Amino acid sequence: MPTEEDDSHFPLLLLFLATAAINSIYTISRLINLFSSIISTRLFTKDPSDEAGTMLPGQEPYVTIQICTYNEGRVVEETIARACSVHWPLDKLTIQVLDDSTDPISRKIIMATVASWNERGINISLRSRQSRIGYKAGSLRFHFDSVQSEYVAHLDADHHIESDFLRRTIPFFLDKNGNSKDEIGMVQAPWGYYNESQNFLTRCDAIGLDIHHVVEQTGRAAAYGCFGFNGTGGVWRKAAIKDAGGWSWDSITEDAALSYEAFLKGYRFVYVRDAPQQLEVPGNILAHIQQKHRWTKGFFQVFRQSYWGILVSPKIGAALKFEAFCHLTSTIQYTGIALSLILYPFLVIRGLDGPFVKIAGLFPAFPVLLSGIVTCYAKHPGPRGRYRSLLARTKRLTMLLPYLSLNVAMSLFQTKALLEGIFSSDVTFLTTPKEGRSNSAQTTKNSLKSANKVKGDTLDDIVAVAGLMLGFHQMFFVVFYESYFPW
Numbered sequence: 001m002p003t004e005e006d007d008s009h010f011p012l013l014l015l016f017l018a019t020a021a022i023n024s025i026y027t028i029s030r031l032i033n034l035f036s037s038i039i040s041t042r043l044f045t046k047d048p049s050d051e052a053g054t055m056l057p058g059q060e061p062y063v064t065i066q067i068c069t070y071n072e073g074r075v076v077e078e079t080i081a082r083a084c085s086v087h088w089p090l091d092k093l094t095i096q097v098l099d100d101s102t103d104p105i106s107r108k109i110i111m112a113t114v115a116s117w118n119e120r121g122i123n124i125s126l127r128s129r130q131s132r133i134g135y136k137a138g139s140l141r142f143h144f145d146s147v148q149s150e151y152v153a154h155l156d157a158d159h160h161i162e163s164d165f166l167r168r169t170i171p172f173f174l175d176k177n178g179n180s181k182d183e184i185g186m187v188q189a190p191w192g193y194y195n196e197s198q199n200f201l202t203r204c205d206a207i208g209l210d211i212h213h214v215v216e217q218t219g220r221a222a223a224y225g226c227f228g229f230n231g232t233g234g235v236w237r238k239a240a241i242k243d244a245g246g247w248s249w250d251s252i253t254e255d256a257a258l259s260y261e262a263f264l265k266g267y268r269f270v271y272v273r274d275a276p277q278q279l280e281v282p283g284n285i286l287a288h289i290q291q292k293h294r295w296t297k298g299f300f301q302v303f304r305q306s307y308w309g310i311l312v313s314p315k316i317g318a319a320l321k322f323e324a325f326c327h328l329t330s331t332i333q334y335t336g337i338a339l340s341l342i343l344y345p346f347l348v349i350r351g352l353d354g355p356f357v358k359i360a361g362l363f364p365a366f367p368v369l370l371s372g373i374v375t376c377y378a379k380h381p382g383p384r385g386r387y388r389s390l391l392a393r394t395k396r397l398t399m400l401l402p403y404l405s406l407n408v409a410m411s412l413f414q415t416k417a418l419l420e421g422i423f424s425s426d427v428t429f430l431t432t433p434k435e436g437r438s439n440s441a442q443t444t445k446n447s448l449k450s451a452n453k454v455k456g457d458t459l460d461d462i463v464a465v466a467g468l469m470l471g472f473h474q475m476f477f478v479v480f481y482e483s484y485f486p487w
Helices: 010-040 073-083 104-119 135-142 165-173 200-224 238-243 254-264 285-312 318-328 332-349 355-362 365-378 390-409 411-423 440-452 458-484
Strands: 063-069 093-099 124-127 151-155 184-188 191-193 234-237 268-271 277-279
Touching: 010 200, 010 318, 010 332, 010 355, 010 365, 063 073, 063 135, 073 093, 073 104, 093 104, 104 124, 135 254, 151 165, 151 238, 165 184, 165 234, 184 254, 191 200, 200 268, 200 285, 200 318, 200 365, 200 390, 234 238, 238 254, 254 268, 254 285, 285 318, 285 411, 332 355, 332 390, 332 411, 365 390, 390 411
Parallel strands: 063 093, 063 151, 093 124, 184 268, 191 277
Antiparallel strands: 151 234, 184 234
């Protein structure tokens, strides 16, 4: 053990406190969004439709729905069916299935599905291209000129919209007199999850995504009129996309890049918190890791490419510049978590785990737990959602600690993605494997198929082993050390 004169432990203590200080920056952002979401919605009792404009029957604008898919034939069938069943005049609705599939079975399924709905009188077309350059963003850019409507809704292959989706979103582009509010560039609906009850992972993932939607998106929309498009389940004004430079594949999170570019052009966004549209959360850990890796890496690519323009823009206030920084670099927290886990056991050994150190280490978890509690009770279930009763919402609180544990387990994977986002210009877009809505007998089989579609990476295996070692290291020194080595 070190003597009183031994100063070798101070660098570890300073590094731990520096990590806690960095994490506290993001804690401030979380608290601002939390209080903004609570105040702006009057404790989530305010009806969002109060801000919607007037759209009389027969005055509906022309809308295009674009569905992006890649080798997801069985998954996209239901999405196409729901898009074709929206309550909207048929002469003012066009549906485009943007299919980049290379799998002949998927292509055959999609062709048959589109043909079937065409026969029922729906204006739906199947569009493809020779090369998959740019991946999803490239497909959207390639087919952008084919959009003849003023508004365009974007859906991923697994997004099952409700029949009133357009009637819940389009009015926010209008004022009370039915005139266009040209400054509104995008309207986003929150997410629901049709496979949330599939397993423990999907329940953890769902509550994390709900915190993002209920607290972060609601708070940013209320405070700044700016937030990141979620890539699906939203409606864009075509002019806003064009003015922002169109879809770009310079990063793998083209949705975030377009959002900030459009905001810099003067557009504002609306978040309709009580209109959740259901989609799928990853049903196995490999797909979960791949999805979060893409988001983390892509956000840092957007930060590298776009944040300087945000920072120097006179149109953006200091508060939004701070929030944009925290939004695009939020996964630095995961690196902080990893460092904290490594350093804290050494502080325990050195006898430096006093009250201040413990508070500094745990403080970043406080707003996450508080946001989770608010989310459990404030989440709007939608017509097909779960947690309708007070008892069901209260039971969901038991998922908060497992959700935090999942984030800790993901810290090394997220750190790897963060470094790639900073130093790599690779924009290979790995689509998250989807299983589609299935019965209970098919769930396990589909999960295995989905897991087999995840691209392997030797470095991921190394990170996984390191994560297990880190977990053992933390468990032994923090939980057992003082019991067996009380000196």
